[in-house]
Amino acid sequence: MNKTWWKESVVYQIYPRSFADSNADGIGDLKGIISKLDYLKLLGIDVIWLSPVYKSPNDDNGYDISDYQEIMDEFGTMSDWEELLAEVHNRGMKLIMDLVVNHSSDEHQWFVEARKSKDNPYRDYYIWRPGKDGKEPNNWASAFSGSAWEYDETTDEYFLHLFSKKQPDLNWENPKLREEVYKMMNWWLDKGIDGFRMDVINFISKVEGLPDAPSEPGKKYVSGHEYFMNGPRIHEFLQEMHKSTTANYDVMTVGEMPGVNHEQAKLYTAEDRGEVNMVFQFEHVDLDSGPHGKWDLRPLKLSDLKENLSSWQKGLEQIGWNSLYMNNHDQPRMVSRFGDDGKYRVESAKMLATLLHMMKGTPYIYQGEEMGMTNVRFESIEQYKDIETLNMYKEKSEQGLAHETIMNSIYVKGRDNARTPVQWDDSENAGFTTGTPWIEVNPNYKEINAKAVQEDKNSIFYYYQQLIQLRKQHEIIVYGEYDLLLEHDPDIFAYVRTLGDKKLVVVCNFYAQEPTFELPNNLSFSASELIISNYPEVEGTVKKFTLKPYEARVYLLE
Missing domain, CATH: 3.90.400.10 (Oligo-1,6-glucosidase; Domain 2)
Structure with a gap:
């Protein structure tokens, strides 16, 4: 497997509307992002992924694009964007743009x-x-x-329109349309960007004839995903796209691909096929969904998470590459979802970060994750802004579902959990804006904010900084092979990474219980070093120790 910069990088996702507002209109903007680049440099990240900043009527917060080569007025101007790119590059970081070409805006x-x-x-x-x-x-x-x-x-x-009615699907069967898309991509690549994150890119090829989907009891409309996810010409289109655009530049590409499994992901990401570098898969973030989809809540089983993440680690071990994430602009906050956002918020946020950053693949940090931002519980549906959430609320209310039940699903899974403004300090509106924010700030900003985490040397922020630095120091973290340990343990997620004669043992306690870890006998070593832990005091050796609530440890064995 080739060594490349994007395998060795850590990516930070910015959702511009909620990041930082420079002109008091309540909406994050490009100048706001520029003002915070030193913060990102301090964190140590390598690549910024910028969610869409293109001209858009904002029906789906910028994912409905009316002009691919203009900047949204609310975010600033093209010269602001050019300044952002220059400032990112000046700090030795890279910038990748969102590519949304399954659909456009109906105002395009x-x-x-x-x-x-x-x-x-x-x-x-x-x-x-x-x-x-x-x-x-x-x-x-x-x-x-x-x-x-x-x-x-x-x-x-x-x-x-597979999404909003203001997002008509583009017809990829039309070679002229494809040419236009590649021309636009090259325009951005020539401007000096470092790659693309491709929105629902595995939806662009639809099955000929667009047949009806098998009907479901009580449903007028059903998901026809088997007719547009990973469709018949998808590999042909992606190879053509690569050849016409990204193959000619030293850039990274990540395809957002709902419904992809690791066998399909091998085809998408195998280096000799020339499609994309890695995919965002959704299996692990669907494990806490019931049979009726994301709003149908069920508790996450640790055994399911272990099995799923391990199958992706092993599945793409020799061919392809993983992207590692637990939250983004479409997913709830990971500490609220997979950890404990109350008593053990700091410990569990660090534990989850350890679990992810020590795996094989490119880690993605979503804005605010590095300070342990949590889900929000707005009192009223009127306080929510997300089109998916509002449509679901209306539909479920009309079906007679109780307000409390629907709101509970929103508190757990709603996309606005990720979209409340970044909490910069404890001043009004968390220092995000001096105006009225486009969506309300999470009320816990007084305790959870960037200023507080930068002043506390034991904070989540500095723990992330340490994880990122370790990745640069130890090749095993990037390129080592992965094997799951203690497969059936109900509390501990542990695995080993191997590169040459070195081993990395990663042990994460997923709950508030205090289980005991014992190193399997077949792992022999002559020296061991604890390289990171989320508790200051550590007892026991790598061979055997009792874990504190949500404790994480990483040992290097030689």
Whole structure:
């Protein structure tokens, strides 16, 4: 396996709207990001992934793009963006942009033209179908509830939108459309960016004929995912994209791919196939979802998490590469979800970070994670902004589900958990803005903020800094092979990494109990060193020790 800079990097995701506001309009912006680059440099990260900053009507917070080569007014100007890129590079960091090309905004010039007439030259940039028996062309559901089809009166046809009706799907069967996309990508690459994170990129190839999905009892619309996830021409499209764009630059690419398994991920990420460097898979963040999807809550079983993460580690060991994450702009805060955001917030946040950063793959930190930001519990549905959350609330209320039940699902899984403003200090609005924030700040900002963590040498922030530094010091953390230990232990997630004659033993206690760890006899060594632990006092040796609540330890054996 080749050694590359993106395997050795740690990525930090910025969701610009909620990061830092420089002009008091309550919305994070590019100048706000520039003002915080020294903070990120101090943390030690290598790459910034910037969620969309393109021109957009903001139906889905920037993931509905009306111009791929302009900056959203609320975020600033193209010269602000150019200054950001220069300042990132000046600090020895890299910048990757979000690429959203499964769909555009319905306000994109292509779609404005496409809906004018059936013979418009842009018509075929999108997916249009006549209705069937006075109904939609098929029974597919939108990811944001309701039908995936919207009727357009002007031409008496429907267009496909797998997400919001203001996000019509692009027609990747059209070579002209593909050419336009590659031209746009090269425009950004020529500006000097360091790669792309590709939004739902495995949705771009749809099955010919767009057939009905198997119906489900009591549902008018059902997910047709088997007809658009990992579709028939997906590898062809990605290889063509790579050849036409990223192959000509030293950049990184990560494809967001719901519904991908590790066998498919090998095809997407194998270095000799020229598709993407790594994928974001969703299996581990679906383990606490019941049979009715993400809002159907069920407790996470540690055994499931161990089995799943280990299968990805082993599955991509020789071919491909993993991305390592537990939260992002679409997922709840990891300390609230997988740890304990109350009594053991600091310990469990450090433990989860240890678990992830010591695995094989490229770690992704989501803004605020490094200070242990938590989920938010707004009193009223009116305080929420996310289109997916609001649509779900409306749909479930109409079905007669109790307000408390729906709100509980939102408290646990809602996307706005990740989107409350970054908590910079304990001043009003957490130092995010001097105006009125676009979404309210989590009330716990007085205790949890960047200023506080930078003043406390035992904070989560400095622990992350240490994890990132260790990655640079020990090649085994990046390139070592992975093997699970104590597979059936109900409390401990432990594994070993191996490179040459060195071993790294990672031991994480997932709960508040105090279990005992014993090193399996087959792991022999002549010297051991504790390289990081989330408790200051450590008793016992690598051979046997009792773990404190949410304790994590990493030993280097030689």
